[in-house]
Amino acid sequence: MSTLSSEVGQALGLPIGFDVDRVREDFPVLKQTIHGKPLVYLDNAATAQKPRAVIDAIVKFYEVDCANIHRGVHELSQRSTAAYEETRSKVRRFLNARSNHEIIFVRGTTEGINLVTQTWGRTNLKAGDEIVIAGLDHHSNIVPWQILCEQTGARLRVIPIDDRGDLVLDEYEKLLSPRTRMVAVGHVSNALGTVNPVRRIVRMAHDTGALALIDGAQAVPHMPVDVAALDADFYAFSGHKLFGPTGIGVLYGKADLLEAMPPYQGGGDMIRTVTFEKTTYNDLPYKFEAGTPDIAGGIGLGAAVDYVTRLGIDKIAAYEHELLLYATEALERIPGLRIVGTAREKAAVLSFVMQGIHPHDIGTVLDHQGIAVRTGHHCAQPVMDRYHIPATTRASLAFYNTPAEIDALVAGLYKVKEVFDE
Amino acid sequence: MIDDLYQETILDHSKRPRNHHVLTGANRKAEGYNPLCGDKLKLYLKMDGDIVVDASFEGAGCAISTASASLMTESLKGKTREEAMRLMDKFHDLLTTDTPASRDLGKLVVFCGVRDYPARVKCATLAWHTLKSALNGSPEPVTTE
Numbered sequence: 001m002s003t004l005s006s007e008v009g010q011a012l013g014l015p016i017g018f019d020v021d022r023v024r025e026d027f028p029v030l031k032q033t034i035h036g037k038p039l040v041y042l043d044n045a046a047t048a049q050k051p052r053a054v055i056d057a058i059v060k061f062y063e064v065d066c067a068n069i070h071r072g073v074h075e076l077s078q079r080s081t082a083a084y085e086e087t088r089s090k091v092r093r094f095l096n097a098r099s100n101h102e103i104i105f106v107r108g109t110t111e112g113i114n115l116v117t118q119t120w121g122r123t124n125l126k127a128g129d130e131i132v133i134a135g136l137d138h139h140s141n142i143v144p145w146q147i148l149c150e151q152t153g154a155r156l157r158v159i160p161i162d163d164r165g166d167l168v169l170d171e172y173e174k175l176l177s178p179r180t181r182m183v184a185v186g187h188v189s190n191a192l193g194t195v196n197p198v199r200r201i202v203r204m205a206h207d208t209g210a211l212a213l214i215d216g217a218q219a220v221p222h223m224p225v226d227v228a229a230l231d232a233d234f235y236a237f238s239g240h241k242l243f244g245p246t247g248i249g250v251l252y253g254k255a256d257l258l259e260a261m262p263p264y265q266g267g268g269d270m271i272r273t274v275t276f277e278k279t280t281y282n283d284l285p286y287k288f289e290a291g292t293p294d295i296a297g298g299i300g301l302g303a304a305v306d307y308v309t310r311l312g313i314d315k316i317a318a319y320e321h322e323l324l325l326y327a328t329e330a331l332e333r334i335p336g337l338r339i340v341g342t343a344r345e346k347a348a349v350l351s352f353v354m355q356g357i358h359p360h361d362i363g364t365v366l367d368h369q370g371i372a373v374r375t376g377h378h379c380a381q382p383v384m385d386r387y388h389i390p391a392t393t394r395a396s397l398a399f400y401n402t403p404a405e406i407d408a409l410v411a412g413l414y415k416v417k418e419v420f421d422e
Numbered sequence: 423m424i425d426d427l428y429q430e431t432i433l434d435h436s437k438r439p440r441n442h443h444v445l446t447g448a449n450r451k452a453e454g455y456n457p458l459c460g461d462k463l464k465l466y467l468k469m470d471g472d473i474v475v476d477a478s479f480e481g482a483g484c485a486i487s488t489a490s491a492s493l494m495t496e497s498l499k500g501k502t503r504e505e506a507m508r509l510m511d512k513f514h515d516l517l518t519t520d521t522p523a524s525r526d527l528g529k530l531v532v533f534c535g536v537r538d539y540p541a542r543v544k545c546a547t548l549a550w551h552t553l554k555s556a557l558n559g560s561p562e563p564v565t566t567e
Binding site: 357358359360361364365368375376377381384390391419420422 | 424427428433436437458459460461462482483484485486539541542545
């Protein structure tokens with residue numbers, strides 16, 4: 001299969017310098033069979049697999065360097081602190097942020113967004129203010145804002161999507177007003193793969209006097225992200241979708257905004273001095289990092305950033321784009337299959353429905369052939385409602401997927417038809 | 423094998439569901455919802471005292487949930503409320519335990535393969551959760567959660 005994939009890859013004109021067979025060797029999990037068939041992992045938008053370098057970094061931390069950070073004078077604590085803080089520098093460079101102070105470690109994108117709603121939001125919003133989100137958004141960029149609206153009396157406005165899955169920017173423009181205080185949108189839709197024109201969205205928000213937060217969970221693993229160029233006020237992503245461990249993520253925020261925000265949680269590490277009369281808070285970024293963090297996760301995330309940087313995020317993006325085109329063409333040839341989400345600019349996500357066959361049945365039959373896809377509403381129920389479907393089947397690709405795996409998916413879908421078609 | 427899950431009877435009932443319509447003269451109604459997949463189901467019962475005289479359902483779901491609703495409505499007709507509840511318990515045991523299938527289940531034994539697919543148990547039980555709600559006369563839509 002590996003030889004085949006590189007041959008097909010060359011035939012496709014996949015970018016030279018991206019050796020997918022070699023890359024696959026870095027991912028231990030991929031070398032297994034499921035129900036007797038080679039694993040074809042196409043659920044990368046849910047979580048990505050971890051390269052050996054990430055797993056080794058975590059094992060090394062627990063075997064050699066394990067200690068709490070920011071407190072001990074002993075050797076192990078200094079090593080663990082250095083490794084954890086080194087990740088902050090790596091992430092800062094990866095996102096092109098100005099300062100390490102702007103990189104806040106959180107559990108994931110969801111916590112990053114909740115941090116902003118509960119600190120910036122509760123301090124700054126009042127009844128009558130408006131927050132704009134997108135009709136494509138994941139529940140993690142809907143529900144925290146809804147909670148904030150309940151708490152403050154602010155109102156949620158939603159940018160509609162068109163039939164292809166693109167945001168309707170004319171409607172977005174109409175939603176903007178002096179009441180708009182925050183525009184929070186996903187960079188890439190997890191359900192449809194749409195890449196939103198976030199630079200333009202941020203600029204339009206700023207022109208109205210609003211701030212902009214970008215949910216980058218689905219973008220960071222697949223394309224270069226430059227927060228300075230985007231001029232986003234906040235940008236959140238999850239480590240586990242970037243081939244890093246679960247339980248660690250990043251909230252980027254502009255330093256002046258973060259300085260003015262109250263702490264998120266209270267506890268150790270986020271304070272400078274504590275007395276029963278008055279507590280003073282630590283400087284950025286520690287003000288927002290109460291308690292012992294996921295140290296191993298942070299170190300693993302650093303290894304993941306290194307790994308992706310070494311492969312080259314531009315090369316990853318180019319390879320995945322070729323694979324998306326190959327997969328789109330292959331799926332479109334299957335009778336009765338309809339791809340949901342055909343935006344002008346798309347990440348490597350293929351959401352689809354099949355005539356008369358429920359996604360859950362598709363998922364089970366594919367699983368029997370070793371193929372892992374996601375079925376359901378993808379934590380984006382409003383998107384499903386928009387297209388009047390209860391659910392889709394979603395194949396989401398990563399740079400270690402191959403054209404041969406797309407062929408296996410297509411063969412799997414014909415098997416699905418064989419089971420369920422009349 | 424995938425055929426152990428999608429047995430012929432299940433495929434037949436999913437493609438040609440029986441009692442798949444609104445029931446005129448129904449005096450019990452309930453809605454079921456599976457938040458995992460977004461499937462919704464409406465169940466109608468016509469009760470004469472304690473006896474289920476007729477049953478039907480509306481809604482589209484996966485093959486397992488559609489076939490389950492179809493076979494359930496078939497098996498309910500003529501049963502007392504108590505018998506229906508007992509059947510529900512036996513059906514639940516079939517899906518979640520290794521105990522040998524009860525003879526009372528009749529055609530419903532075709533769902534025995536579901537126990538090997540824990541993620542799909544809720545698909546098979548949606549109709550039965552909804553039945554419980556209809557028999558208890560609770561007005562809110564039930565969920566499989």
